[in-house]
Amino acid sequence: MxxxxxxxxxxxxxxxxxxxxxxxxxxxxxxxxxxxLMTLQPIPNxxxxxxxxxxxxxxxxxxxxxxxQVFSTAGLQPFIVGKTAGAxxxxxxxxxxxxxxxxDVPQLDILVVPGGALETIMQTQDTEVINWILEIxxxxxxxxxxxxxxxxxxxxxxxxxxxATSNWWRAAEILKKFxxxxxxxxxxxxxxxxxxxAGVTAGIDMALAIVQRLYSHDGNGGKxxxxxxxxxxxxxxxxxxxxxxxxKTDPFVFEAMKEMYDxxxxxxxxxxxxxxx
Amino acid sequence: MxxxxxxxxxxxxxxxxxxxxxxxxxxxxxxxxxxxLMTLQPIPNxxxxxxxxxxxxxxxxxxxxxxxQVFSTAGLQPFIVGKTAGAxxxxxxxxxxxxxxxxDVPQLDILVVPGGALETIMQTQDTEVINWILEIxxxxxxxxxxxxxxxxxxxxxxxxxxxATSNWWRAAEILKKFxxxxxxxxxxxxxxxxxxxAGVTAGIDMALAIVQRLYSHDGNGGKxxxxxxxxxxxxxxxxxxxxxxxxKTDPFVFEAMKEMYDxxxxxxxxxxxxxxx
Numbered sequence: 438m439x440x441x442x443x444x445x446x447x448x449x450x451x452x453x454x455x456x457x458x459x460x461x462x463x464x465x466x467x468x469x470x471x472x473x474l475m476t477l478q479p480i481p482n483x484x485x486x487x488x489x490x491x492x493x494x495x496x497x498x499x500x501x502x503x504x505x506q507v508f509s510t511a512g513l514q515p516f517i518v519g520k521t522a523g524a525x526x527x528x529x530x531x532x533x534x535x536x537x538x539x540x541d542v543p544q545l546d547i548l549v550v551p552g553g554a555l556e557t558i559m560q561t562q563d564t565e566v567i568n569w570i571l572e573i574x575x576x577x578x579x580x581x582x583x584x585x586x587x588x589x590x591x592x593x594x595x596x597x598x599x600x601a602t603s604n605w606w607r608a609a610e611i612l613k614k615f616x617x618x619x620x621x622x623x624x625x626x627x628x629x630x631x632x633x634x635a636g637v638t639a640g641i642d643m644a645l646a647i648v649q650r651l652y653s654h655d656g657n658g659g660k661x662x663x664x665x666x667x668x669x670x671x672x673x674x675x676x677x678x679x680x681x682x683x684x685k686t687d688p689f690v691f692e693a694m695k696e697m698y699d700x701x702x703x704x705x706x707x708x709x710x711x712x713x714x
Numbered sequence: 715m716x717x718x719x720x721x722x723x724x725x726x727x728x729x730x731x732x733x734x735x736x737x738x739x740x741x742x743x744x745x746x747x748x749x750x751l752m753t754l755q756p757i758p759n760x761x762x763x764x765x766x767x768x769x770x771x772x773x774x775x776x777x778x779x780x781x782x783q784v785f786s787t788a789g790l791q792p793f794i795v796g797k798t799a800g801a802x803x804x805x806x807x808x809x810x811x812x813x814x815x816x817x818d819v820p821q822l823d824i825l826v827v828p829g830g831a832l833e834t835i836m837q838t839q840d841t842e843v844i845n846w847i848l849e850i851x852x853x854x855x856x857x858x859x860x861x862x863x864x865x866x867x868x869x870x871x872x873x874x875x876x877x878a879t880s881n882w883w884r885a886a887e888i889l890k891k892f893x894x895x896x897x898x899x900x901x902x903x904x905x906x907x908x909x910x911x912a913g914v915t916a917g918i919d920m921a922l923a924i925v926q927r928l929y930s931h932d933g934n935g936g937k938x939x940x941x942x943x944x945x946x947x948x949x950x951x952x953x954x955x956x957x958x959x960x961x962k963t964d965p966f967v968f969e970a971m972k973e974m975y976d977x978x979x980x981x982x983x984x985x986x987x988x989x990x991x
Contacts, residue, residue: 499783499947502808506776506914509806516807524811529786530793531779534801534809584948604948624952636948637783638918646954664957664967670776671861671881671913673958674951675901677923680941681950690941 591615
C-alpha cells in the first residue's frame with residue numbers, strides 16, 4: 438500500500454476521513470459506531486434534516502438526479518421525496534421509487550425542486566405541493582430549483598425580489614412574471630437561501646457550488662473538497678460540439694427550439710395567474 | 715405565435731419535425747399515426763431494437779442516467795434493462811424500476827453499461843451478465859460503457875486490441891489487464907462499435923457523441939441536431955472550481971482519492987483472473 442504523502446501542508450487525513458463518506462460508507466457503515474459516523478458529517482450539518490430531492494410525475498429526470506449524484510458523491514446522503522409513496526415516472530420513462538413522502542418530511546436542510554414541461558406547470562397549480570415547499574423553506578439551509586423548477590418556486594412566491602435564473606426558454610419574461618430579478622442564462626444564482634439554476638445539466642454545477650459553500654470553512658474556500666467530488670465524478674465536461682446555451686447555438690437551431698416550446702407551452706404558461714405583490 | 719424564419723438555408727421544419735420527438739412525443743404520441751411516427755424516427759433507426767440502459771445493484775446512478783437523459787432528449791426512447799424484473803438500488807440510494815429484463819431483450823441497437831465500485835467487480839464475475847452482453851454485442855450498432863463499466867466490457871473480452879478509456883483510477887493499468895490499448899483520461903473513445911467513456915459524467919459527452927454520429931448524414935455532420943439536444947439540456951457546464959480530471963486536480967486531493975480507491979478496491983481488483991489472449 439503506498440504511503441500517505443507526508444509533505445502535505447493541509448491534512449490529507451482530513452480529506453481521507455471525509456472522503457471515506459464518498460464511497461466507502463455504503464459498504465462499511467455497519468462497522469462504524471455512531472460517534473465515528475458523526476465525525477464524518479459535513480459542517481454545517483446538512484444531514485440532520487437531510488437533503489430532499491423532490492420528484493413528480495413527468496419531471497425531467499436529470500434535473501433531480503444530477504444534484505442527487507453530486508450530493509451523494511459528497512457523502513451527504515440525499516433522498517428522494519414524493520408527494521406520496523410509490524413510483525413516479527419521469528418524462529424520459531425512468532421509473533423512480535419515492536423514499537419518503539411529504540408526510541415523512543416536515544423539515545429539510547436542502548430541498549431540490551426539478552423542472553419539466555407541462556407537468557411542471559401542473560405542479561404550480563397543486564396547492565399541497567406549494568404549501569409543502571413553503572413549509573420546508575421556513576427552516577431550510579437552501580431551497581433550490583433546477584431548470585423550470587424555478588416556476589414552482591416562483592409560484593410559491595419564493596423568487597419575489599430575488600435574483601434568479603431558470604432554463605433558457607423565455608427566461609427573463611417568465612422570471613419577471615414571478616417578480617424575480619431575472620438573471621437569464623446564468624448557470625446558477627444564489628440569493629440568500631434561494632438557489633436557482635439554468636436548464637437540466639446546470640443542476641450539477643449548482644449542487645457543486647452548494648457543496649463548496651458547505652465546506653467553505655476548510656481554509657481553502659471549499660475548493661479542495663469540491664475538487665475531490667469533481668474528480669470522483671470525473672467532471673471535466675467536453676461536449677462533441679459547441680453549444681448548450683443560446684449564445685453558443687446556431688440561430689436556426691435556437692429558433693426552432695424556441696418555436697417548439699412556444700408552440701406547446703406558451704399558451705399554457707400565459708394562463709397562469711400572476712402571483713400577488 | 716412568431717413565424718418560422720424564412721431565410722433558413724437548412725430546413726427549420728426538418729428540425730421541428732425531429733424536435734417534436736424531444737418533448738412533444740410523450741404528450742402527443744397517441745394522436746400520431748404509425749406513419750407519422752416513422753417520419754420522426756432517426757436514421758439510422760436505433761429504435762428498432764432500441765437503446766438499453768443496463769442497471770444493476772450498487773451501480774453509479776449517473777453513469778446510467780446521464781446517457782439515458784441524452785438519448786431520451788434526442789427522442790431515441792431508451793429504456794432500463796435489468797437482469798430480472800423489479801427494483802434495483804444504485805450506490806447513491808436511488809431506487810429504479812427495471813423496464814425490461816434480460817429475457818425481454820435478445821437484441822439492442824445500443825447498449826450502455828454503467829460502472830460503480832465493488833459491485834462492478836462483482837458484475838464481472840456474473841457469467842449470465844457477461845454472456846448477455848456478448849449476445850447483445852453481436853448485433854448492436856454500439857456497445858458502450860461509462861466509467862468502470864469498461865471493466866465489465868473488458869472482462870467480456872470486448873476491449874481486446876481496442877482503444878479504450880475508463881474512469882481515471884489506475885486507468886492504464888486496468889485497461890491493459892483487459893488487453894485494451896489504454897487511452898487514459900480521454901473523455902470517450904470510439905473503436906468500431908465499442909465506445910468507452912471516462913468516469914461518471916463522461917457518459918453525457920459520450921452519449922452526445924453517439925447522437926452526433928447517428929445524425930451525421932444531415933449534411934452538417936450531425937452538429938445541428940446535437941446542438942438542439944444540448945440546448946434542451948442547457949449543456950454548457952461551468953463548475954464552481956477547476957477540476958474533474960487528474961491534471962486539473964490539486965496533487966494532494968488526487969493522492970487522497972487514489973489512496974482511498976487503492977485501499978478498498980485494489981486488492982479486489984488484483985484477484986480478478988486475467989482474460990484469455
